[in-house]
Amino acid sequence: MNAPVREISYSQAIQEAMAIAMEADERVILMGEDIGVYGGAFQVTGDLVDRFGSDRVMDTPISELGGAGVAVGAAVTGLRPIFEFQFSDFAALAMEQIVNQAAKMRYMLGGAVSVPLVMRFPAGSGTGAAAQHSQSLEAWLGHVPGLKVIQPATPHDVKGMLLAAVADPDPVMIFEHKLLYKMKGPVPEGHYTVPLDKAEVRREGRDVSIVATSIMVHKALEAAEVLAGEGISAEVIDLRSIRPLDRETVIASVMKTSRLICVYEGVKTLGVGAEISAMIAESEAFDYLDAPILRLGGSETPIPYNPELEKAAVPQVPDIIDAARGLARGVR
Amino acid sequence: MSGRAQAMQVEGETSNLPFIYRQYEREQLLDALRKMHLIRRFEEGAEECYMRGLIHGTMHLSIGQEASAMGICMPLVNEDQITSTHRGHGHCIAKGAEVKRMFAEFFGKTTGYCAGRGGSMHIADVSTGNLGANGIVGGGLPIAVGAALTAKRLRTGKVVVCFFGDGANNEGAFHEALNMAAIWKLPVIFVCENNGYGMSTSTARSTAVANVADRAAAYSMPGVIVDGNVLSEVAEASHEAVERARRGDGPTLIECKTYRYRGHSKSDRNRYRTKDEIDDWMTNRDPIRRYEAQLIEFGIATSDELEAIRGSVQQEIDAGIEFAKTSPMPSIDGLADNVYTLEA
Numbered sequence: 001m002n003a004p005v006r007e008i009s010y011s012q013a014i015q016e017a018m019a020i021a022m023e024a025d026e027r028v029i030l031m032g033e034d035i036g037v038y039g040g041a042f043q044v045t046g047d048l049v050d051r052f053g054s055d056r057v058m059d060t061p062i063s064e065l066g067g068a069g070v071a072v073g074a075a076v077t078g079l080r081p082i083f084e085f086q087f088s089d090f091a092a093l094a095m096e097q098i099v100n101q102a103a104k105m106r107y108m109l110g111g112a113v114s115v116p117l118v119m120r121f122p123a124g125s126g127t128g129a130a131a132q133h134s135q136s137l138e139a140w141l142g143h144v145p146g147l148k149v150i151q152p153a154t155p156h157d158v159k160g161m162l163l164a165a166v167a168d169p170d171p172v173m174i175f176e177h178k179l180l181y182k183m184k185g186p187v188p189e190g191h192y193t194v195p196l197d198k199a200e201v202r203r204e205g206r207d208v209s210i211v212a213t214s215i216m217v218h219k220a221l222e223a224a225e226v227l228a229g230e231g232i233s234a235e236v237i238d239l240r241s242i243r244p245l246d247r248e249t250v251i252a253s254v255m256k257t258s259r260l261i262c263v264y265e266g267v268k269t270l271g272v273g274a275e276i277s278a279m280i281a282e283s284e285a286f287d288y289l290d291a292p293i294l295r296l297g298g299s300e301t302p303i304p305y306n307p308e309l310e311k312a313a314v315p316q317v318p319d320i321i322d323a324a325r326g327l328a329r330g331v332r
Numbered sequence: 333m334s335g336r337a338q339a340m341q342v343e344g345e346t347s348n349l350p351f352i353y354r355q356y357e358r359e360q361l362l363d364a365l366r367k368m369h370l371i372r373r374f375e376e377g378a379e380e381c382y383m384r385g386l387i388h389g390t391m392h393l394s395i396g397q398e399a400s401a402m403g404i405c406m407p408l409v410n411e412d413q414i415t416s417t418h419r420g421h422g423h424c425i426a427k428g429a430e431v432k433r434m435f436a437e438f439f440g441k442t443t444g445y446c447a448g449r450g451g452s453m454h455i456a457d458v459s460t461g462n463l464g465a466n467g468i469v470g471g472g473l474p475i476a477v478g479a480a481l482t483a484k485r486l487r488t489g490k491v492v493v494c495f496f497g498d499g500a501n502n503e504g505a506f507h508e509a510l511n512m513a514a515i516w517k518l519p520v521i522f523v524c525e526n527n528g529y530g531m532s533t534s535t536a537r538s539t540a541v542a543n544v545a546d547r548a549a550a551y552s553m554p555g556v557i558v559d560g561n562v563l564s565e566v567a568e569a570s571h572e573a574v575e576r577a578r579r580g581d582g583p584t585l586i587e588c589k590t591y592r593y594r595g596h597s598k599s600d601r602n603r604y605r606t607k608d609e610i611d612d613w614m615t616n617r618d619p620i621r622r623y624e625a626q627l628i629e630f631g632i633a634t635s636d637e638l639e640a641i642r643g644s645v646q647q648e649i650d651a652g653i654e655f656a657k658t659s660p661m662p663s664i665d666g667l668a669d670n671v672y673t674l675e676a
């Protein structure tokens with residue numbers, strides 16, 4: 001129970017989880033572009049090929065649709081593939097296999113099969129890689145029943161949730177913000193899991209609930225610290241999973257604070273925040289609201305190359321502070 | 333005909349000379365050399381600016397592949413179109429773009445070809461027929477086929493060149509695009525710049541056939557293999573393919589065997605290839621040095637003249653970087669410009 005805890009990075013935590021899963025179960029294989037000797041575009045698989053060999057750390061050709069389909073076929077027949085997209089944007093090339101095959105196979109076959117597949121998607125902006133390498137497309141996949149879609153925000157969570165995903169009998173899509181890869185945090189050694197369906201209250205507060213995903217959790221925590229200095233007590237919830245959605249945690253928080261801000265990097269319209277807002281509007285928390293619900297999401301644009309424009313295209317700490325100040329006016 | 337005439341004096345007759353020396357004027361031959369230098373110095377300049385933190389993001393350099401970009405573009409006219417790749421600076425310059433506006437784009441400035449929105453990976457110059465580099469491997473292949481469909485239906489007489497890497501030939505889009513181009517006999521030329529690797533994965537490990545050009549047979553089009561580091565060979569293959577396309581006889585697949593000197597992008601440990609392999613290409617098969625040697629051997633230029641070309645290229649590069657540095661940054665208010673054609 002009390003495994004030693006060290007500070008390691010988010011990407012090391014992923015690598016450690018994959019190594020533990022591969023040690024424990026011969027059926028676990030890694031697939032992806034340049035995940036072997038290259039170590040993966042973000043060095044997440046690193047040197048795992050030296051340890052497990054190229055039969056289990058498989059470089060695929062640049063064939064996202066085919067590669068994803070091979071992973072689906074392998075999963076349905078007894079392997080446990082962890083498939084890495086080089087960038088989450090390339091999910092667009094593989095949507096057929098993810099949406100029409102992986103997500104629906106068990107259902108269409110009346111429960112005769114399972115698809116124990118894990119897919120990893122390096123996502124998000126902030127690297128200057130422009131419009132085709134910076135998107136946050138989690139809401140696309142969150143729209144598809146049959147998939148589980150998670151966005152771990154800390155090294156601790158990504159390791160535990162990846163191990164939970166490998167053990168899960170259904171397809172789990174993991175969105176990893178690229179700017180988190182180098183972030184360090186406490187991670188226990190050895191095997192542990194973090195549930196795939198539970199949000200986490202990262203900071204308790206009374207005046208406003210900030211529901212955030214992925215890297216926005218950290219921005220929300222930064223904002224909450226500043227707000228505390230102004231006498232505004234913000235509760236920060238790390239959603240962790242967008243399918244399934246942990247309704248109870250969010251509803252309980254809003255019933256306590258009576259104010260809600262959703263913060264996410266995906267494009268604002270028809271995104272994760274729309275779902276959270278609607279869910280609250282439909283719930284018993286609606287009567288408790290003292291102010292309109294606010295969404296802070298990505299701008300209604302592709303991600304631009306210019307670094308200043310790029311920053312302006314996604315919510316930043318001052319935006320969260322401003323929004324919370326506006327909502328909490330009259331609280332003090 | 334001064335180029336041909338001059339070469340003739342040296343050789344006594346032209347018929348044994350490689351293709352370009354029979355086909356092009358001296359000025360055109362020297363312009364091709366100048367552009368090859370411009371490509372290389374542009375990329376070296378961009379790399380320096382990147383190292384000094386003046387350019388952000390990442391970039392993919394085509395240093396070592398200049399003959400492929402230039403040779404393919406030699407038979408094209410301004411109205412002809414190309415689709416390019418993430419490794420597309422060379423294509424852009426060979427097709428006629430100005431380096432100062434390319435630098436400005438890399439610096440994220442309003443004067444850049446994409447107004448600072450695209451950067452290296454989306455560099456384009458529609459005015460010279462470059463429909464754009466592409467961040468998606470294989471993304472340009474069907475688009476080129478679409479452009480060729482336009483050319484055919486509207487009888488514009490344009491041909492479309494589609495550049496792509498060896499890695500792209502394993503994407504479904506490659507196969508679907510070649511098939512459609514063939515069944516509809518479209519004026520498109522597929523140019524595979526085979527530099528031996530898609531990122532870290534060699535063609536031997538990624539591709540079931542020995543040559544990408546072998547795949548042309550599956551789509552009933554000619555598949556031509558050339559030494560992509562010999563300008564004349566590339567230009568000759570391109571010339572034939574362009575004539576075939578303009579005649580209405582349909583597509584060609586050209587495979588240029590070449591090599592990239594630099595890493596895949598700015599984050600490459602180079603663990604998948606040896607230093608000896610890189611050195612061998614740089615020392616023995618450099619496309620620019622080989623072309624310069626021929627220009628001298630065939631009496632088309634003196635080494636002083638070649639030196640003067642290099643000097644003028646350097647001036648253009650320096651001026652281009654200065655232009656980029658002093659150009660204005662876009663304003664944040666313009667973030668949503670051009671998401672749609674008709675602004676709300």
Ligand SMILES: Cc1ncc(C[n+]2csc(CCOP(=O)(O)OP(=O)(O)O)c2C)c(N)n1
Nearest residue numbers: 090419467468469497498499500529530531
């Ligand atoms: C659909 C897609 N998959 C993967 C990538 C990541 N990626 C960018 S370039 C590249 C290698 C491409 O190799 P190749 O086509 O041979 O071109 P080269 O880089 O050698 O010029 C990869 C894997 C991408 N940009 N798009």
Ligand SMILES: [Mg+2]
Nearest residue numbers: 497498529530
């Ligand atoms: Mg290549």
